[in-house]
Amino acid sequence: MTRSVPPELAAPPAATAIRRGGFGRGGPRRREGWWALLFLGPTLIGLFALSAGPILASFGIALTDWDLLSPPTFVGLDNFAALMADERFQMALRNTVFYTVVSVPIGMVLALGLALALDQRVRGIALVRTMYFLPLVTSTTAIALVWLWIYSPQGGLLNTIIGLFGIPAQKWVSNPVLAMPSIIAMSVWQGLGFNVIIFLAGLQAIPQEYYDAAAVDGAGRWARFRQVTLPLLTPTVFFTGILAFIGSFQVFDQVYVLARPGEPTKATITLVYYIYQRGFDQFKMGLAASASWVLFLIVAILTIVYFRSQRRWVHYQ
């Protein structure tokens, strides 16, 4: 069965042409302009007050020292210098990069394998899929509490399980070496279904004829995977990768719940946690804003590099 590729998967959104109005020139079009203003009113207010405007304002704020009690003072790039010198910020940066570099590839490889396995017509497969998809709708806060209990040194499920194999009990979230991997394990579990869904859509968009042709040519299962499935899936892998990467750079909830309330140790503090703490705990608005710009710049630069790389490994049909 062949399903059409969703347009967003096949081409970046910007490439889809914006339709021109179908009505004649002059009168009706000009009147449509007023209608458009009415329809777009709420969005325009939101754009300038809550998203595009604040993005610009945020850059200005990043250049100030502002505790909200006294007026802001202009300090130039001092905040950025302060960030670079701040050990907690360095830790946050390092931990966020570690989280991304480990969780994104593991999550994607697992999801790809699962999608391949789940892409078949067997009775009850929908129910099996549900089991893999369910974690993705759960609130990270609630489910992280469950994982905190799984990881608990007293009576926790994980220590009991590894105990069966004779492995000594571990302090999963309070041991600095294990804390981040423990958080990553939970995130991979929770996010797996999301990537599986996108991969399944990608797999089902590959025309059956390609497999038939390869089978006629005598290609075995592995050859078909290497030469049909994988190349035709690269656009989906590309798309999933960018979402996973951007999402993982914004990790917060897991850390907030798992890594001891209020005060993540240096082993687990992440960029967004740093922003939250500096901005809304200590009211250092300038410092928080500059940290959010560092986050944005890293994401933007890596996104551009990633998009540049697609020519080398992404095959569009």
Next chain:
Amino acid sequence: MSAASSARPGLIRPRRNRARQVRRIILVTLLVLGGLLMMLPFLWMILTSLKTRAEVFGGAPLSLPSGPHFENYGKMWNALPEVTFGTFFLNSLKLATLNTIGQLISCSLAAYAFAVLSFRGKGPLFALILATLIIPYQVVLVPNFILYRLLPHPTSQSGNWIGTQEPLWVGAFLGGAFGIFLLRQFFLTIPRELAEAARVDGANPWQVYRHIYLPLAKPALATLAIFTFMWTWNDLLDPLIYLRDLPQYTTTVGLSLFQGQFVGKWPEMMAGALVSLAPMIILFIAAQQLFVRGIAVSGLKG
């Protein structure tokens, strides 16, 4: 896929077919085992929420409780002074509903303008909205906080919007890049002839939007609704930043508070987690197709 090819008798000999059957049974068994592993945290949560503390620390971890100890739910419900967990639950419900309504209205209006109307600056404006999609949300945290701190509020203690629930839903009525993009894509699939015929008959753009586009876009609207509801229900960072008093807390902030209240009292905590997860789990099971299609088509971040 393999079912389709095995249906053709010429290509596959019976013996290979048998091997394929065996392989498939093994694969499905592994998948089911993996699925059960995925469900283990949920099972563990439910079991724990029904046990006594002694059972939790004494017995085997996956043993059944001596009886359903529903009293854990009562203790959890009334754990905090002056408010019950029901207050948090209703707050989350209120905010999720308001956000959903706000997004449906404001995003469908804007999406209609982008998909159907023609006006000057349409392309650049749409590009600007898409650009905000790419920029991490955290960049606007600080300026938005400052903005809400400047807005006067008639009933709040601070006199401004900080410490009220308003920052958590008013913005939803002012559009959103995800929703606009999702609905615009759907609106573009609706044949323009419908709108043009209605216009010839004297309908104005509002009537076309209200009586042609909205009714036809129900699947896309449902997708947006379900995701907005989920995001709001699960959001932690914003409520944490804006809410100050217990009676305003959402389930997520309330739960994170439990951590400090209930050190070591896992049955109560698991009862709280379960109650706050239940609406999303029910919604997912009822509308799995909408979730799956929404993610597959637009890659909405869950």
